[in-house]
Amino acid sequence: QRHEPAPNYQKPAVAKDDGEKRILEAIVAAREGEHYANVSEADGRLMRQLVEAVGARRVVELGTSTGESGLWFSLALRKTGGKLYTHDIDPGRLAVARANFKKAGVEDLIVVVEGDAHETAVKNTEPIDVLFIDAEKDGYDRYLKELLPLVRPGGLILAHNMHYPPPNPRYLEAVTTNPDLDTSFVLMDGPGLGITIKKR
Numbered sequence: 001q002r003h004e005p006a007p008n009y010q011k012p013a014v015a016k017d018d019g020e021k022r023i024l025e026a027i028v029a030a031r032e033g034e035h036y037a038n039v040s041e042a043d044g045r046l047m048r049q050l051v052e053a054v055g056a057r058r059v060v061e062l063g064t065s066t067g068e069s070g071l072w073f074s075l076a077l078r079k080t081g082g083k084l085y086t087h088d089i090d091p092g093r094l095a096v097a098r099a100n101f102k103k104a105g106v107e108d109l110i111v112v113v114e115g116d117a118h119e120t121a122v123k124n125t126e127p128i129d130v131l132f133i134d135a136e137k138d139g140y141d142r143y144l145k146e147l148l149p150l151v152r153p154g155g156l157i158l159a160h161n162m163h164y165p166p167p168n169p170r171y172l173e174a175v176t177t178n179p180d181l182d183t184s185f186v187l188m189d190g191p192g193l194g195i196t197i198k199k200r
């Protein structure tokens with residue numbers, strides 16, 4: 001049976017309190033300012049929902065860019081009592097990200113780490129509740145190999161750009177054939193997001 005294209009019921013996010021309002025305003029301002037390859041609003045909102053739903057205390061992000069995904073995560077982390085550890089190799093983008101976090105009033109929720117995430121992120125030894133992979137596409141499978149042991153059972157691995165730019169086939173293979181993992185691909189009318197649970 002054929003269906004019409006899916007309707008879009010989405011409306012702009014509605015702030016619950018002043019802190020949330022300040023972050024949402026900072027996201028709008030960030031989009032209008034200097035930015036680079038950031039998540040869409042639809043991606044950011046879903047990621048916030050997931051981080052809040054799993055009650056994440058430690059979110060690790062590979063690929064900060066100018067901090068928009070970090071701002072979406074901070075909406076959740078101010079409620080879960082958690083922190084974002086975000087990694088990027090580009091000092092210029094990180095300077096913009098830091099300014100955006102400050103403007104949103106969330107700099108205390110976010111630890112920014114500069115350098116090659118293959119070297120910096122593996123220094124972490126604490127359990128990860130949510131891992132978000134959004135750095136160089138060619139490295140996705142290596143990031144998974146390096147950090148999956150630290151993702152806690154019941155934790156999530158989110159991977160951006162599962163539709164475009166074209167995803168890394170080795171990553172796709174890894175998250176769809178490992179019996180310890182279960183993966184869905186969502187929001188595939190946009191860049192696409194992989195949601196993988198590490199089974200308990």
Ligand SMILES: C[S@@+](CC[C@H](N)C(=O)[O-])C[C@H]1O[C@@H](n2cnc3c(N)ncnc32)[C@H](O)[C@@H]1O
Pocket residue numbers: 036037038039062063064065066067068069070087088089090093115116117118134135136139
């Ligand atoms: C798609 S952007 C991240 C977008 C960001 N997550 C957002 O939605 O706001 C990818 C970022 O990965 C960074 N990157 C690329 N290779 C890297 C590496 N080896 N280590 C750390 N960061 C890297 C780039 O500098 C770039 O800022």
